[in-house]
Amino acid sequence: MSNTTDRDPLAAGLHPQTLAVREAMPASQYGENSEALFLTSCYRQPDSETCAARFAATQPGYTYTRTSNPTVESFERRLAALEGSEAAIGTSSGMAAILMLCLALLKAGDHVVCSRSVFGSTIGLLGKEFAKFGVETTFVAQTDLQAWRAAIRPEATRLLFAETPTNPLTEVCDIRALADLARNAHAQLVVDNTFCTPVLQRPLELGADMVMHSGTKFLDGQGRVLAGAVCCTAQLVREQFMPMVRTAGMALSPFNAWVVLKGMETLALRVKAQSEQALQLASWLQQHPAVSSLHYPGLPSHPQHQLAMRQQSGAGGSVLAFTVKGHTPEELRRNAFHVIDSTRLLTIAANLGDTKTIITHPASTSHGRLSEEVRQAAGITQGLIRIAVGLEHLDDIKADLLRGLDTLK
Numbered sequence: 001m002s003n004t005t006d007r008d009p010l011a012a013g014l015h016p017q018t019l020a021v022r023e024a025m026p027a028s029q030y031g032e033n034s035e036a037l038f039l040t041s042c043y044r045q046p047d048s049e050t051c052a053a054r055f056a057a058t059q060p061g062y063t064y065t066r067t068s069n070p071t072v073e074s075f076e077r078r079l080a081a082l083e084g085s086e087a088a089i090g091t092s093s094g095m096a097a098i099l100m101l102c103l104a105l106l107k108a109g110d111h112v113v114c115s116r117s118v119f120g121s122t123i124g125l126l127g128k129e130f131a132k133f134g135v136e137t138t139f140v141a142q143t144d145l146q147a148w149r150a151a152i153r154p155e156a157t158r159l160l161f162a163e164t165p166t167n168p169l170t171e172v173c174d175i176r177a178l179a180d181l182a183r184n185a186h187a188q189l190v191v192d193n194t195f196c197t198p199v200l201q202r203p204l205e206l207g208a209d210m211v212m213h214s215g216t217k218f219l220d221g222q223g224r225v226l227a228g229a230v231c232c233t234a235q236l237v238r239e240q241f242m243p244m245v246r247t248a249g250m251a252l253s254p255f256n257a258w259v260v261l262k263g264m265e266t267l268a269l270r271v272k273a274q275s276e277q278a279l280q281l282a283s284w285l286q287q288h289p290a291v292s293s294l295h296y297p298g299l300p301s302h303p304q305h306q307l308a309m310r311q312q313s314g315a316g317g318s319v320l321a322f323t324v325k326g327h328t329p330e331e332l333r334r335n336a337f338h339v340i341d342s343t344r345l346l347t348i349a350a351n352l353g354d355t356k357t358i359i360t361h362p363a364s365t366s367h368g369r370l371s372e373e374v375r376q377a378a379g380i381t382q383g384l385i386r387i388a389v390g391l392e393h394l395d396d397i398k399a400d401l402l403r404g405l406d407t408l409k
């Protein structure tokens with residue numbers, strides 16, 4: 001039995017809200033309304049000639065899931081539609097996306113300029129792993145445009161890598177200004193858009209060349225699977241990234257692609273609701289006597305508040321960080337652990353972008369493997385706590401935090 005109900009391809013000019021629900025590969029002959037999960041590692045070939053032609057890519061058709069898979073393609077099409085890119089390529093995790101991008105675009109002797117406040121593993125990958133192969137990275141202060149400019153080496157700099165807002169300090173860099181710097185230096189700007197997602201921020205519209213994602217976070221949105229992606233031109237995907245994924249194997253699993261594909265259908269609702277909760281929580285936390293500093297771009301007290309409001313559709317996002325009171329590193333760590341361990345509802349973990357609120361001690365988790373010197377330079381003190389706000393009732397989140405904040409010695 002078959003159902004040939006698929007209608008014409010989607011019309012041009014549909015709104016992101018519609019594309020988040022509808023953009024995908026055409027339905028199969030069964031006419032399924034929810035996109036199908038093609039959980040297969042290889043594909044049956046009708047005969048040897050066709051098989052040879054498909055492997056040689058002289059004829060279209062699926063061969064092996066490390067090369068292509070319809071569910072992964074649905075995920076890629078939907079994300080590209082939301083970011084406004086020609087194409088996207090899925091990878092097994094966010095870190096795999098950065099690995100793929102760097103392996104494909106860099107060679108020994110090349111140079112990268114990267115914010116020193118990006119996700120800890122990104123610093124490790126560029127600063128340690130790629131250094132072994134002769135790719136040098138200069139880490140600069142996230143918001144110091146002059147430092148970015150000065151770090152560029154005219155003959156060698158190929159990539160500028162930025163993440164905004166940063167994790168966990170929520171520092172915001174000016175994407176448009178960095179894109180101008182990159183263009184003048186004949187380099188390319190990559191923006192990690194994991195925190196804002198295309199719902200709040202579309203870096204390609206601001207001049208970035210590529211956008212990368214940890215789909216593990218908001219795109220999935222319910223903390224289930226690892227996924228990653230890079231959004232860019234179709235030519236880059238076809239000529240650089242696809243061959244790298246096929247060769248090096250950081251392919252996205254069809255199951256994970258399907259989970260994230262369905263997660264993206266509610267992305268805008270979740271991101272907006274969580275961002276609104278975060279703003280209220282940040283305003284409230286700022287008043288608490290046990291909180292010595294608070295980082296949230298949605299508050300006027302944030303140093304880049306104006307820029308964030310311009311660049312992030314007027315919203316601060318759903319991640320905030322605060323420092324508990326204390327003097328020595330030992331006292332700060334003890335106090336931070338007290339607040340975290342006094343919670344009963346919040347999840348103690350190192351993820352974000354989940355519907356469940358997550359509380360994290362960055363200095364001992366996401367940034368735990370960095371040397372004390374690098375961690376200090378990135379501003380990650382022992383008293384810092386990050387909260388990735390979810391969808392629980394705000395009063396319950398506050399009550400959970402108060403248990404520790406009100407009992408600090």
Ligand SMILES: Cc1ncc(COP(=O)(O)O)c(C=O)c1O
Nearest residue numbers: 093094095119167194214216227
């Ligand atoms: C901003 C950012 N980029 C990249 C990553 C890496 O993503 P993944 O854990 O999917 O490899 C993370 C993970 O926390 C992140 O927060």
